[in-house]
Amino acid sequence: MARTLFEKIIAREVPANIVFEDDSVCAFRDINPQAPTHILIVPKKPIPRLGEAKAEDQSVLGHLLLQAAEVAARAGLDKTGYRLVINHGPDAGESVPHLHVHILGGRHMKWPPG
Amino acid sequence: MARTLFEKIIAREVPANIVFEDDSVCAFRDINPQAPTHILIVPKKPIPRLGEAKAEDQSVLGHLLLQAAEVAARAGLDKTGYRLVINHGPDAGESVPHLHVHILGGRHMKWPPG
Numbered sequence: 001m002a003r004t005l006f007e008k009i010i011a012r013e014v015p016a017n018i019v020f021e022d023d024s025v026c027a028f029r030d031i032n033p034q035a036p037t038h039i040l041i042v043p044k045k046p047i048p049r050l051g052e053a054k055a056e057d058q059s060v061l062g063h064l065l066l067q068a069a070e071v072a073a074r075a076g077l078d079k080t081g082y083r084l085v086i087n088h089g090p091d092a093g094e095s096v097p098h099l100h101v102h103i104l105g106g107r108h109m110k111w112p113p114g
Numbered sequence: 115m116a117r118t119l120f121e122k123i124i125a126r127e128v129p130a131n132i133v134f135e136d137d138s139v140c141a142f143r144d145i146n147p148q149a150p151t152h153i154l155i156v157p158k159k160p161i162p163r164l165g166e167a168k169a170e171d172q173s174v175l176g177h178l179l180l181q182a183a184e185v186a187a188r189a190g191l192d193k194t195g196y197r198l199v200i201n202h203g204p205d206a207g208e209s210v211p212h213l214h215v216h217i218l219g220g221r222h223m224k225w226p227p228g
Contacts, residue, residue: 034226050183051192062176065200069164072202078165081203085227086179088186089195092223104227109206112148113199113218114227 006042006098020071024060027071027103036106037075037082041068047099049088068101077105085113120156120212134185138174141185141217150220151189151196155182161213163202182215191219199227 008014010026017029019039027041043060047053053061065084072082082105087094093114122128124140131143133153141155157174161167167175179198186196196219201208207228 050179050198051187053180053183055180058176058180059172060176061179062172062174065164065175065179066167066169066172069167069202073165077203077205079203081201081205081208083202083206083227084164084198084200086198087195087223088183088198089191089193091191091195091219091221092197093225094195102227105205107205109201110228111207112228113216114197114224 004046004098005096006040006100007046010042010044020067020074022067025064025067027067030102034102035104035109037077037104039071039075039103040100041071041103042098042100048097049094049099050086051088053099064101068103072103072105075103075105077103081105081109083109083113118160118212119210120154120214121160124156124158134181134188136181139178139181141181144216148216149218149223151191151218153185153189153217154214155185155217156212156214162211163208163213164200165202167213178215182217186217186219189217189219191217195219195223197223197227 020027085102134141199216
């Protein structure tokens with residue numbers, strides 16, 4: 001299977017503005033930001049999309065959400081607020097087939113969410 | 115601390131259209147749907163918002179995402195796609211102070227996500 005852009009970012013083969021990394025997740029700025037702060041956080045394990053995660057991925061998914069909140073707090077968004085978004089499949093505009101959580105903040109986010 | 119609307123839904127004290135429930139999560143239709151399918155899935159544990167989740171909540175958060183994907187698939191959204199949204203704090207329009215994941219599908223979701 002071809003490696004995705006995000007795998008290449010994690011491997012430092014494609015440059016990105018990485019803001020956080022640990023053994024199982026990596027967070028970097030979206031190159032096409034939709035808000036003053038727009039960061040992506042991804043599991044290092046190449047799960048293509050949420051619907052293909054398995055029961056064995058439960059702990060990495062939980063860690064992904066906990067670290068998304070940490071990254072948002074470190075970006076100064078904890079008090080003002082932030083929106084997390086996961087896109088699955090064509091109706092949601094899923095782009096790169098490597099599970100990723102969008103963290104958006106620094107402005108008022110409207111409703112509906114797209 | 116006052117119990118939230120979602121705690122009352124889980125306790126069957128407030129009616130809701132519950133579509134899935136297990137020991138640790140409950141999913142029900144949003145009363146103000148923003149897409150043809152709009153379901154909320156919440157942990158039964160009353161975590162006020164993602165930023166207040168603790169390390170000990172990792173497994174329930176992972177389970178929440180896995181079950182969100184299951185609920186979306188059972189709603190027929192797996193192939194067409196769906197968007198998951200978590201709102202934290204005022205800029206995101208967080209409403210009920212009980213962590214919840216929005217599952218939206220059945221139409222094309224625009225970008226940016228609000």
